[in-house]
Amino acid sequence: MWPWEHAALGYLTYSLSRRARGQAPPAELPTVALLFGTQLPDLIDKPLSWGLGIFTTGSALGHSLLFAVPLGLLIGVAAVRTDRRALGAGFVVGYWSHLVGDVVNPLRYGDPIAVDRVLWPFVAQEPYDQDLGLGRGLVYFGELFESLLSIDSVTLVVAYLLLTLATVALWFADGAPGVGLPGQLGERLRTRLERGRS
Template sequence: MWPWEHAAVGYLAYSLFCHTYYRESPGGLDAFAVLFASVLPDLIDKPLAYQFGVFETGYALGHSIFFAVPFAIFTGVLARQLGYSRAGLAFAIGYLLHLPGDFVPHYFRGTERFHVVLWPIADQPDAGHSHGLYDFTMGYFVDYWAALTTGDPPTYLLIQTGVVAFTLLLWLYDGAPVLRECLAAVGDTIESLSR
């Protein structure tokens, strides 16, 4: 999955949970937590692999189920202790949904990639991205746009793009959390400065 798809899946799952369990939309802090956590495995592994050469591939520590589960539990417990239970839950949902997001779509396309969440006990293929993080990131956008704008884009890509579009509409329905809080803070700042 591309990073924006991870963010969409994480937000979609958390928002649906909020509407079902809490009977309300996500708040700004928990929306930020789920969005940040949903891309955090890539923020950990991709720079360490493609920019600094710590790992041979972008699927290592951050994507490992052996790190992800204890990390999500620790973050949830810490958030609860600090009085931010919903943000801790949102973080865990976003982080843990990233992992299947990296192998489930490949399974439906006929390629098995479960090993990407088994670092360090499973061998990870060398992705061959030795040109640095910037080139790797730009490759994401170029590949995505090229696949989307072909005369006949793959079905999986249309489905993933549809999920992103639906999630964007859901986010707007939810009142655009995070953006809403940022705009309110700017408005409060302007109001206090004008007094």
């Protein structure tokens, strides 16, 4: 899945789960934590694989249940102890939804689910056949662009745009949480600076 698809799946999961429990839409900071969580597995594994060559594939430590489950539990316990449950839930839902997305993503190509993607180091991933370094991301993006040009419009909408567009609509319906955070942080900083001067 692409970064925006991981973000969309995470937000959709988090917002709908809050609605199902009768809670308010996601708040600013938990939404940012969710967004960070949806990207973290790739932020761990891709540089360690593509840039540093530590892993032979882009799905290793960050995508492993052996790492993700304890991390999620640790964040959950810390969130409960510090009374920041929504913040912790946002991050954990984001992180774990990334893994779920990678496991079920092959279905859109007619392939079976790929549970082995989250079983590192117990199940080794097929290593890359050539080292492209950090340029691998550009190669993948080029391949995506070529494939989008060659598919029919219905498949394009259903396979690539429906999830993202539905999530953007839900995000707007929720009040676009996360957008106001920079302004809130700036206001807090300004208030503290004014207090320090007086």
